Amino acid sequence: MSVSNSFRLGSPEVFPPAERHVYLDAASVGLSHKGGAAAISAWQNALAEEGTIAFDEQAEVECLDNLNEATARLFNATTDDIAVASSETVLMQSLAWAVMPEKGTKIVATDITHPSTVYPWMRLCDHTGAEVHWVRADASQTIDPDELEASIDDNTSVVCLSQCEYGTGQQYDLKRYADKAHAHGAILVVDATQSAGQVPIDASCGVDAVATSTYKWLCGPFGTGMMYVSPAMQKLNPGILGWRSHKDMWDFQADRLELVDNAKRYEFGTMAYGTAFGATESVRHLLDTGMDKIVEHNRRVSKHLIAGLNDLGAEVLGPKTDADRSATVAARFPGKNSRDFAKTLKEANVIASLRRDFIRFSPHYYNNIDDIDQGLAAIKAAL
Numbered sequence: 494m495s496v497s498n499s500f501r502l503g504s505p506e507v508f509p510p511a512e513r514h515v516y517l518d519a520a521s522v523g524l525s526h527k528g529g530a531a532a533i534s535a536w537q538n539a540l541a542e543e544g545t546i547a548f549d550e551q552a553e554v555e556c557l558d559n560l561n562e563a564t565a566r567l568f569n570a571t572t573d574d575i576a577v578a579s580s581e582t583v584l585m586q587s588l589a590w591a592v593m594p595e596k597g598t599k600i601v602a603t604d605i606t607h608p609s610t611v612y613p614w615m616r617l618c619d620h621t622g623a624e625v626h627w628v629r630a631d632a633s634q635t636i637d638p639d640e641l642e643a644s645i646d647d648n649t650s651v652v653c654l655s656q657c658e659y660g661t662g663q664q665y666d667l668k669r670y671a672d673k674a675h676a677h678g679a680i681l682v683v684d685a686t687q688s689a690g691q692v693p694i695d696a697s698c699g700v701d702a703v704a705t706s707t708y709k710w711l712c713g714p715f716g717t718g719m720m721y722v723s724p725a726m727q728k729l730n731p732g733i734l735g736w737r738s739h740k741d742m743w744d745f746q747a748d749r750l751e752l753v754d755n756a757k758r759y760e761f762g763t764m765a766y767g768t769a770f771g772a773t774e775s776v777r778h779l780l781d782t783g784m785d786k787i788v789e790h791n792r793r794v795s796k797h798l799i800a801g802l803n804d805l806g807a808e809v810l811g812p813k814t815d816a817d818r819s820a821t822v823a824a825r826f827p828g829k830n831s832r833d834f835a836k837t838l839k840e841a842n843v844i845a846s847l848r849r850d851f852i853r854f855s856p857h858y859y860n861n862i863d864d865i866d867q868g869l870a871a872i873k874a875a876l
């Protein structure tokens with residue numbers, strides 16, 4: 494079936510700014526789902542008007558349930574496997590202290606991973622004497638998947654990966670690394686902040702934990718994160734504890750703590766709860782649209798971008814094979830300073846990000862081929 498160049502899978506009614514800008518920046522901050530933004534304001538306004546009349550104790554117990562349920566569907570998991578808190582980092586940090594990798598063991602990570610993917614584990618290394626083993630990218634910012642796999646051995650305690658690299662969008666096969674990690678008695682923990690909402694995530698492939706924030710490809714707000722944890726991780730003692738960690742959060746008896754029996758033990762305290770209502774709307778919209786359709790749409794749009802960038806003589810970074818890529822596209826422009834170039838593009842209303850010494854374009858389901866053509870025309874003019 495042929496699709497028109499003006500077709501946006503995420504419709505302009507839901508994402509109005511997509512019609513006003515060439516917005517290619519989901520890997521930084523995705524456009525927010527309009528209904529999600531409205532849900533957050535509605536909750537906040539009700540709280541401002543009526544305090545605990547609008548948001549009573551039972552509501553505070555149940556307020557994360559809808560996001561929990563939507564996330565379970567997104568990750569092909571059950572609701573017992575999902576915790577909600579304020580960000581990926583906070584959830585990953587709590588998990589790292591729960592796992593507590595021992596002295597003499599190594600944590601495998603790539604040197605192009607996002608700091609927030611690995612800093613929680615580096616903090617643990619400072620404490621226990623475990624060490625990070627860095628798998629290095631080549632000159633085109635690509636990790637060799639075979640080298641990554643070969644670096645997992647009997648000394649490995651944790652393999653810590655961003656499912657899609659924040660810079661180049663390189664995508665990893667989670668099952669492959671989960672199997673390899675388990676064969677050596679290690680675990681695979683995944684940062685999905687750059688992948689949830691743009692590629693499917695199947696927690697049943699054997700991953701031990703998957704954590705994400707919501708403001709990028711999930712088109713939700715700042716202030717919410719979700720984490721899948723496997724049944725084994727649900728037995729550990731979280732690094733961060735608070736009143737919500739107790740089975741009955743309204744027990745308020747400080748000298749006894751009975752942790753929740755499932756992933757919710759990683760939920761520890763209050764957060765900007767309204768953001769969870771916003772994130773629920775945007776995750777449901779992605780699910781209703783269909784992750785397969787989103788992948789197909791985004792691949793078509795990003796392939797068009799890569800072809801156009803190649804035609805213009807840009808150096809496109811990251812893997813050459815489709816299977817190892819996601820919609821994120823990083824490029825350098827020979828003879829151009831990327832910082833200045835990013836500014837010029839912004840002045841032409843083409844919104845992308847400078848990352849290190851390259852420019853990162855990250856189209857999502859609300860973009861269309863016409864956006865890419867406009868972006869390429871602006872690049873051509875700037876060259």
Ligand SMILES: Cc1ncc(COP(=O)(O)O)c(C=O)c1O
Binds near residue numbers: 521583607610655706
């Ligand atoms: C892979 C990845 N992880 C984590 C983060 C940020 O984490 P948080 O939302 O917890 O600050 C980013 C932000 O760019 C990211 O790209």
